[in-house]
Amino acid sequence: MQSTATVLVYSDNAGTREQVRLATGRRPAADVPPVEFIECATLPAVLSELDKGGVDACVLDGEAVPAGGMGVCRQIKDEIFHCPPVLVLMGRPQDAWLATWSRAEAAVTLPVEPVEFADALAGLLRTRLGANH
DSSP: OOSOEEEEEEOSOHHHHHHHHHHHOSOSSTTSOOEEEEEESSHHHHHHHHHHOOOOEEEEETTOSSSOHHHHHHHHHHHSTTOOOEEEEESSGGGHHHHHHHTOSEEEESSOOHHHHHHHHHHHHHHHHHHHO
16 A cells, blocks of 8 residues: 555635545545645646646535636546546535536535545545556
8 A cells, every 4th residue: 555645625715625634534544545635725726736746536625716626627637647536525415416527536515524525535545546556
């Protein structure tokens, strides 16, 4: 198992980024590595970090402004070679169709529910790290 997993968290809301960090803890599940976070508040920051490489999963806030996480997800799926798997945070369960449109691998609703979120993130990391290592 690799020593750490890098998770990019995009939200213009510092409170939402904190919810993600707290729900993840040091590691979202015993069978995945500890997580290191890269926090981004703007779309240019997200694109810059993804261009650098080394990101194992992305958590994108669907409620972020001006660039919502679902639109950002669709954009990075089109533009980033071997784009990491994406977990989108939805404002309402009824937005699940938008998460599908965005091509996100997983979606959970806000506010972040720790167990549901950690399970979803761990699933993405298992898939990504299992395929790469």
